[in-house]
Amino acid sequence: MKILRVNMKEAGIRWETVPPDYEQLGGRALIAKLLLSEIPPACDALGPHNKLIFTPGLLGGAIVATAGRLSVGAKSPLTGGIKEANAGGTAGDALGKLAIKAIVVEEQPKNKEFYILELDVDTAKLIPADNSLRHIGTYATADRLQERYGADATVICIGQAGEYLMTGAGISTTGERDQRSNHAARGGLGAVMGSKGLKAVVIRKAVGKAIQLHDEELFRKAAKAYAQKLITDPKLGTKGSQHLYGTASIVGAVNEMGSLPTRNFSEGKFEHAAQLRGEKLRELVLAREGKVGTRCMPGCVIACRNLYPDESGKPIVGTVQYETIALVGSNLGLGNLDDVATLNYMCNDFGLDTIETGAALGVALEAGLAKFGDIEGIVGLLKQVGEGTVLGRVLGCGAVTTGKVLGIRRVPVALGQAMPGYDPRTLKGNGVTYATSPQGADHTAGNAFGARNEVPPLGTAGQKELSLRLQIIAAMLDSTGLCLFGRPPIIANPQLMIDMINGIYGWGWTKEDYDRFNRDVLRTELEFNRRAGITKTDYRIPEYMREEPLPPHNAVFDVPDSDLDSVFDAL
Amino acid sequence: MAVDIEVFGQLLPGRPRRCSVEIQGPTTARELANRIGLELSHIGLLSIDGVQSELDDPVSPNSRLCFFPYLAGG
Numbered sequence: 001m002k003i004l005r006v007n008m009k010e011a012g013i014r015w016e017t018v019p020p021d022y023e024q025l026g027g028r029a030l031i032a033k034l035l036l037s038e039i040p041p042a043c044d045a046l047g048p049h050n051k052l053i054f055t056p057g058l059l060g061g062a063i064v065a066t067a068g069r070l071s072v073g074a075k076s077p078l079t080g081g082i083k084e085a086n087a088g089g090t091a092g093d094a095l096g097k098l099a100i101k102a103i104v105v106e107e108q109p110k111n112k113e114f115y116i117l118e119l120d121v122d123t124a125k126l127i128p129a130d131n132s133l134r135h136i137g138t139y140a141t142a143d144r145l146q147e148r149y150g151a152d153a154t155v156i157c158i159g160q161a162g163e164y165l166m167t168g169a170g171i172s173t174t175g176e177r178d179q180r181s182n183h184a185a186r187g188g189l190g191a192v193m194g195s196k197g198l199k200a201v202v203i204r205k206a207v208g209k210a211i212q213l214h215d216e217e218l219f220r221k222a223a224k225a226y227a228q229k230l231i232t233d234p235k236l237g238t239k240g241s242q243h244l245y246g247t248a249s250i251v252g253a254v255n256e257m258g259s260l261p262t263r264n265f266s267e268g269k270f271e272h273a274a275q276l277r278g279e280k281l282r283e284l285v286l287a288r289e290g291k292v293g294t295r296c297m298p299g300c301v302i303a304c305r306n307l308y309p310d311e312s313g314k315p316i317v318g319t320v321q322y323e324t325i326a327l328v329g330s331n332l333g334l335g336n337l338d339d340v341a342t343l344n345y346m347c348n349d350f351g352l353d354t355i356e357t358g359a360a361l362g363v364a365l366e367a368g369l370a371k372f373g374d375i376e377g378i379v380g381l382l383k384q385v386g387e388g389t390v391l392g393r394v395l396g397c398g399a400v401t402t403g404k405v406l407g408i409r410r411v412p413v414a415l416g417q418a419m420p421g422y423d424p425r426t427l428k429g430n431g432v433t434y435a436t437s438p439q440g441a442d443h444t445a446g447n448a449f450g451a452r453n454e455v456p457p458l459g460t461a462g463q464k465e466l467s468l469r470l471q472i473i474a475a476m477l478d479s480t481g482l483c484l485f486g487r488p489p490i491i492a493n494p495q496l497m498i499d500m501i502n503g504i505y506g507w508g509w510t511k512e513d514y515d516r517f518n519r520d521v522l523r524t525e526l527e528f529n530r531r532a533g534i535t536k537t538d539y540r541i542p543e544y545m546r547e548e549p550l551p552p553h554n555a556v557f558d559v560p561d562s563d564l565d566s567v568f569d570a571l
Numbered sequence: 572m573a574v575d576i577e578v579f580g581q582l583l584p585g586r587p588r589r590c591s592v593e594i595q596g597p598t599t600a601r602e603l604a605n606r607i608g609l610e611l612s613h614i615g616l617l618s619i620d621g622v623q624s625e626l627d628d629p630v631s632p633n634s635r636l637c638f639f640p641y642l643a644g645g
Contacts, residue, residue: 234615235641241580241615242643252579253639256618269621279580422644449644450616457623485643552621 001101004124006117008196009048009107013124018101024507027057028084028478029517030102031073032524035082041531045077045188046165046195052105054095054156054201057481061096061211062219062504065227066486068093068297070156070173071478076187078167078356078398079415079440080538081529083187084478086444088296089173090154091201092481097209109197114163116145117201121209129199135160137349137386138172141200142180149202157200159351160386162190166396168356169194172348175296178307179318182296185353186442187417188398211504219503226496229489230301242304242485243293245278247322250449252277254326257457258553259426259449261331261419263372264362265412268423268550272335276325281306281337288313302485308341317345323443326421327358332365333372342375343382350386352396357382359399359411359418367406410548415440415539422449424541425550425557427457432467432559435541436567438525444477444484446470458555464563468570475521476514519571526568536565572596572632574603580640582613594632601626603636615641 003022005014025033031053035041043049052074059067070092076083086092095103098121109115114129133141142155149155154174161169169190170183213219231237241249251273254260258268274280285292290309295302296319305319320341328334328343347354361378364370369391370377384392394405399418403411412419417440424431429448434441443449446467448457455462477487480497490497498514501507509517545557573591592603600617604626616639617624630636 233641234613235643239581241640245580249580249640250642250644253616253618253637253642254644256621256637257623258621277579279583443644447644450642488643 001099003101004103006103006105006126007107008105008109008115008198011109011115011126013126022101024517026060026101026479027055027069027071027086027481028073028475029521030055031071031084032082032521032528034102034104035073035075036524036528039075041075041528042533043075045075045080046191048108050075050192050195052189052192052196052198053102054091055102056092056096057479058501059504060092060481062223062500063093063299064223064500065230065299065301066297066483067481068096068299069481069483070095070184071481072171072184072189074189074192075532076189076440077191078188079417081415081440081532081534082438082525083189084439085170085184085186085189086478087171087173087182087184088483089175089179089182090298091156091173091203093298094154094203094206096211097206098203099211103201105196105198108195112197114197114199116199118149119202120204121206133199135163138351139180139349142172142174145200145202146174149204152205154203155200158190158193159349160388161351161396162194163199164388164393164396165191165194166352166385166393167191167401168353168360168396168398169351170353172351176298178291178315179294179296179305181318181348183348183353185355187440190351213504214506215503218499222496222499222503226489226500227301229492230486233488235488236302236485241278242302245282246292246304246306246319248276248278248281248320248325250322251325254422254449257426258550258555259423261326261412261421261423263333264331264366264410265419265423266410268426269552270330270335273330275335276329276337276340281308281320284337285309290315294318297483300483302483304485308337310338316341317348320344323421324354324358327355327418328361331358331362332378334375334378336375339375343378346379346382346386350396352385355420356398356418357385357395359413360395360402363399363402363408363411364395364406366410367408369406410544411542413441414541415534417441422447423550425545425555426553428460428557428559429455429457429463429466429470431541431557432463432564432567433471435539435564436467437471438522438529444474446474447484458553460559460563463559464567465570468567471522472518476518479517479521522568522571539564574630574632575635576603576607576638577635578609578638582609582638582640597629597631599627600624600630600636603630604638609638613640614638
């Protein structure tokens, strides 16, 4: 395998063999090690010393079900700490097949020009982005580049939000056929890509390329057993909630338990939640001849996505997912999936994180810029992000900036990053994750929803142990390229993962090696953040959530600071 | 005295989304699931008055009981 270094100051490309320190790393694990080794942690996240990394997980290119995710990493301009965000689509698989362990984008262009990075088998080229690619959204960017490079080329790109260095900007990647839009959304990585002057990376399809397997029999046996476990899992198989109703399957349960962000996190239960449920989504999509059960990555057997059409059957967006429903739906007082789909499309096109933007809009509505539930008013606000107006730039920079500018104290963030669709006052395990993860408030860093028979979500006991366990699992998922939903078989039998890794690479990992690998990700990230100057108090849940009871349970976030401060004692 | 029951997702086909079940006194979620004909092995999560609960937890008259299939957060 090799690493591709792209120097934006010199517009230069350099291939290098993988240094021994990086050899047994991939995805989030590689990002953590590389950033700690190669950049000053206190650097300006949008300056020349930050590095932007694209890397598949350790299973990238091996066609393991659900394991083709692309990790993107850099120091985050939103949290000030380390960031890894990952996305489905075809990019992770494509890089793996090209035997590229990472693309590392360094420095900045001398002027403010933008470039396209073209990748093919054994070749890479940096070419200036012509004017037709400037100030346009991610859909048009992907369309134009696929016209040039072929419909089966993978396009990773930013929209206007990334070009304008908005700290709520994400990075979009194309997927199979109509699954146009997958996002490494969190932490403002789109702004880092914009700061590097990189509008897009295009990866031509590597026809006939496959990764080399060290022990084909060991790998195939484990990969097959893993896929079979996924298919028979009651949550994930073809009769499971994820496949039938998508991630929206949890709307009803999260709402019932009083954790659904509603009207800027001021309530935990939304009176129109039934209109946002997975059942409703499936009913509407099928009635309009859209699609459910589609997949974002080659070979995924869960297939949890959808292609959501309007009343006339014209596609609005693929796909409408839970976090977006929560943050731009109930959080904005909108009880209509068509409205959610419209806002979702706009965020995707501008290249914005729907979680960060939904939270920022919630803060803006509380400030009176429009009314909760007023879709025209909300669309009017969001349009300004694409237009680059002053207000649009404020909203595009996320919830903290919006709260400061508009004088709103109720800002649902931890470490500067907006909370996803689970209020921490009633799902306290997630609150512990938000308040301790080196990634900031991020459900994919350790999601406690549905942890049955373990720790009651409204109580404080056992939450720190639960969160740590989940954070270690999340580090494994993000470093191997596995989707969050593919975790149950690996949790039940980690040997499956160890055999797949040993089958590909021949490293002879034991369970102890695997466990140390996962824990080292968190240790390295925590050290990066410490050196960046982040203290324990920077991670905390906002004060108002400790004092303001959340209806209907009237719960506050009351996990003691001493528990939060000792989460990683057992790491 | 009754318990208001709602079922979600793939537990739904073949039965009404909501129903009211008469009870004489305290009972359990398991007993009520059996009474409305739910296959226990298909229940992934349940809540009693909005609180995540287990099958053998008590259900009081006038409670709201929700049954969900197996779900994954994210």
